[in-house]
Amino acid sequence: MFAELPLHERLLKALAELGFTEPTPVQAAAIPEALAGHDLRVTAQTGSGKTAAFLLPMLHYLIEHPDHRAGTRALILLPTRELARQTLKHVEQLIGFTYIKAELITGGEDFKVQAARMRKNPDILIGTPGRLLEHLEAGNLDFSDLTMLVLDEADRMLDMGFKDDVLRLAEICNPKRQTLLFSATPGGQAMAQVVAAVLREPRELVINTVRDEHANIRHQLITVDDVGHKERVLRWLLDNETFEKTIIFTNTREQADRLGGVLRTHLDKVYVLHGEKDHKVRKQTLDKLRNGDIQVLVATDVAARGLDISGLELVINFDVPRSGDEYLHRAGRTGRIGHDGLAITLVAAHEWNLMSSISRYLRLNISQRLVAEHPGHFNGPKKLKSSGKAAGSKKKKLKKKTEAKKAGAKKTPAKKAAVKKPAPDTQGGFATPRKKPRGPVEA
Incomplete structure (x- = not known):
């Protein structure tokens, strides 16, 4: 229960107004550690409630330690405008019974207006690295009074090439600040460098990582022959699947527009x-989707991270994602906390090996599905069969063993077969060839 956590009563009142009573696992683990003043490195899957896990301790500190003479005291960095705007919305919901002020600093808005807002010393700044660096170069930033720095979706920021920007912004922050880093994946070398440079003796929490399967999300794949076949199957799915809202993901902007x-x-x-x-168009589009004014959104991975859209029951990957982490970030838009979801991926022959590696990497059981109304020629790789030469070699091997046994001779190691029959790798829910498939089979 949130009431059992040592949070300020005004925050508990706001949570009660919002109908939140039970903390999620990441909130239950992170909030007490953050309230105790520790730096945190938290890895938790998308949709697990990470935002409240850092906002509640931040707001509690600001309420408990008011300082009206100080400048900005908390900074939240995020990779995209959409995530920053969504985080501001969460902040505004939680500060309804306080005097805390928050401002949004992202690209696409008037620079001078933002500078004027920052001169009023808001308690919390929420922004993207690129625009904040522009304000830093213009002399508009002063984080000498900062008490908390939050890096949310840190893995995504690094994927987008913001490592140097993040390090530069962290360098101008009050060195005595508390730092919280949240990500959906452990990250690689770049993440290790940021952790070493920005956090001090952090407590590491790993909860429901991106590799863990969402128990309330069904994962399916449908094999297709080409782009035209994908489009026919996609239209059939939109006509026959039951959903309130859906996002269709592509890998490129050009493909999304087409x-x-x-x-x-x-x-x-x-x-x-x-x-x-x-x-403005991006903001209006997401608002329309949230409000139910539109049901179908075609998007690139700009919509794959952190966006919380209620009623989103179906995700379709028109293009196979480039990595396993991106797959679950896309799939994570559905099946949000307490709700069921369905993620369908359309897989052509040239995408099969990538989909297979994603399945193994995430240890997901992705079931293969057939759309009988739009059958195709490709139905997964053809299993390789032993050649006649290999079969003949096996017969000779068996004959030698039999003769040796009859003669009572000592068994000698048989010669290695010229060709071995590879066993299909079925980990991940569908067969994967260990050698290049010979070609498609009829459905």
Whole structure:
């Protein structure tokens, strides 16, 4: 129960107004450690409630230790405008019974207006590294009074090339601050460098990592022949699956725009979201999806991280994601806390090996599904069979063993067969060849 945590009564009142009574596992683990003043490195899967896990301790400290003469006292860094805006919304929900002020600093908004807001010394700044660096170079930032720095979706920020920006911003912060780092994946060498440079003797918490399967999400794949076949199967899914809202993911902006045009001839109110869209258009699109004004959104991975959309029951990967981590970030848009979801991936022959490696990496049971109304030729790799030469070699081997046994002779090691029959790797829910498949089979 949140009431059992040592949080300020105004925060408990806000949580009660929002209908939150039970903390999620990441909140139950992180909040007491953060309240105790420790630096934290938290790895937890998307949709696990990480935002409240750092906001509640931050707000508790600001309420308990007011300082009206100080400048900005808390900074939250995020990789995208959408995530920053969503975090501001969560802050505003929790500070309703306090005098705490928060401001959003991201690209796509008036620079001078933002500078004027920062001169008013808001308690909390929420922003993206690129725009904050612009304000730093303009002389608008002063973090000498900062008491807490939060790096949220840190793995994504590093993937996007923000490592140097993050380190530079951390360098100008009060060295006595508390730092909390949250990510969905452990990260690689870049993450280790940031942790070493920014955190001090951090407590490490690993809870429901991105490799862990979402128990309430079903994972399916459908094999297809080509892009045209993908589009036919996609239209059938949109007509026959039951969902309130869905996101269709592509790997490129060009593919998202093209697919959006194709689907608009089939459905009304199909919207497209990617990084080249105007800031206001992106905001309006997400607001329409949240409000239920649109049901179908075609998007790149700009929508794959951290966005919390209620009623999102279906995710479709038109393109196989480039990595296992990106797969679960996409799938994690559905099946949010306490709700069921379905993630479907359309897999062509050239994408099979990538999908297979994602399945093994995440240890997911991804079931293969057939859409009988739109059958195709590719149905997964053809199992390799032993050649006649290998079969003949096996017969000779057996004959030698039999003759040796009859003669009472000492058994000698048999010669290695010229070709071994490879066993299919079924880990991950579907067969994967160890050698290059010979070609497609008829469905």
